[in-house]
Amino acid sequence: MLKEKVDKSKQKTSDKKEEKDQSELILRVNDLSIYYGSNQAVKNISFDIEKNSITALIGPSGCGKSTFLRSVNRMNDLIPISHNQGEIIYEDLNILDKNIDVIALRKEIGMVFQKPNPFPKSIYNNITHALRFYGIKGKKRLDAIVEESLRKAALWDEVKDRLDQSAFALSGGQQQRLCIARTLAMQPNILLLDEPASALDPVSNAKIEELIFELKKDYTIVIVTHNMQQASRVSDKTAFFLNGRIVEYDDTETIFTNPSVKETEDYISGRFG
Ligand SMILES: Nc1ncnc2c1ncn2[C@@H]1O[C@H](COP(=O)(O)OP(=O)(O)OP(=O)(O)O)[C@@H](O)[C@H]1O
Numbered sequence: 001m002l003k004e005k006v007d008k009s010k011q012k013t014s015d016k017k018e019e020k021d022q023s024e025l026i027l028r029v030n031d032l033s034i035y036y037g038s039n040q041a042v043k044n045i046s047f048d049i050e051k052n053s054i055t056a057l058i059g060p061s062g063c064g065k066s067t068f069l070r071s072v073n074r075m076n077d078l079i080p081i082s083h084n085q086g087e088i089i090y091e092d093l094n095i096l097d098k099n100i101d102v103i104a105l106r107k108e109i110g111m112v113f114q115k116p117n118p119f120p121k122s123i124y125n126n127i128t129h130a131l132r133f134y135g136i137k138g139k140k141r142l143d144a145i146v147e148e149s150l151r152k153a154a155l156w157d158e159v160k161d162r163l164d165q166s167a168f169a170l171s172g173g174q175q176q177r178l179c180i181a182r183t184l185a186m187q188p189n190i191l192l193l194d195e196p197a198s199a200l201d202p203v204s205n206a207k208i209e210e211l212i213f214e215l216k217k218d219y220t221i222v223i224v225t226h227n228m229q230q231a232s233r234v235s236d237k238t239a240f241f242l243n244g245r246i247v248e249y250d251d252t253e254t255i256f257t258n259p260s261v262k263e264t265e266d267y268i269s270g271r272f273g
Pocket residue numbers: 036039041059060061062063064065066067068079
């Protein structure tokens with residue numbers, strides 16, 4: 001759908017090998033810089049994200065992780081002083097291109113925030129709200145999507161008998177799984193998770209972590225986390241951000257057992273940040 005909205009001819013590449021390589025990648029970040037006014041929060045970062053992988057973004061507070069994450073589904077557009085340079089290539093299109101249909105983009109690239117933010121509606125309507133906005137109708141169809149998304153978010157068994165109750169009657173952990181279900185209902189390709197478990201109790205935290213691992217089969221996940229154990233347990237790749245730059249990006253196992261940069265080692269061993 002997103003592809004229909006821009007001039008495809010400009011974006012095509014004729015290089016077959018490159019096409020093959022790209023088919024295994026879902027995002028390619030090229031020389032991306034993001035500013036708030038004159039403050040450069042993200043500085044010339046370049047890296048690739050593979051399909052159906054979990055990528056953890058780690059680094060001390062204020063180093064640009066959330067700013068980068070928000071740029072992937074254009075949430076930074078909501079901050080008037082924010083502007084950027086460079087590219088984030090998704091399906092041969094530059095997400096940052098002004099001609100991109102941002103509504104369609106956010107359907108394909110969903111985001112879940114640190115604090116659960118359900119709508120002041122029933123559990124059922126939390127899931128169907130956006131579906132109706134996108135023209136998906138019919139009780140049978142909506143019922144099926146509600147059940148499927150709640151099952152995927154490991155919440156169905158806990159709420160199936162009270163779908164008409166307010167989402168606010170759920171615990172924080174359940175509310176966060178509802179927010180994940182709401183995002184999954186849109187059938188996204190990529191899930192952006194900004195510290196999705198950090199505001200939750202340890203049991204809910206563990207449930208979300210288990211869920212993230214499960215979801216990897218069907219989605220590409222990019223997660224910002226301050227929890228080093230969590231990053232090392234769930235992710236395939238880890239990017240270490242420092243002062244707006246990616247200092248090291250590698251397989252998670254390498255980052256956590258044999259990092260090549262001293263700052264990475266200092267950070268993951270708790271010596272700063
Ligand atoms: N809405 C905003 N307006 C202006 N500056 C912002 C805004 N959001 C973030 N910044 C600035 O951008 C820089 C990077 O912030 P960002 O929130 O991306 O870091 P972070 O690594 O995600 O931090 P944390 O781990 O604490 O969430 C910081 O200097 C921050 O002050």
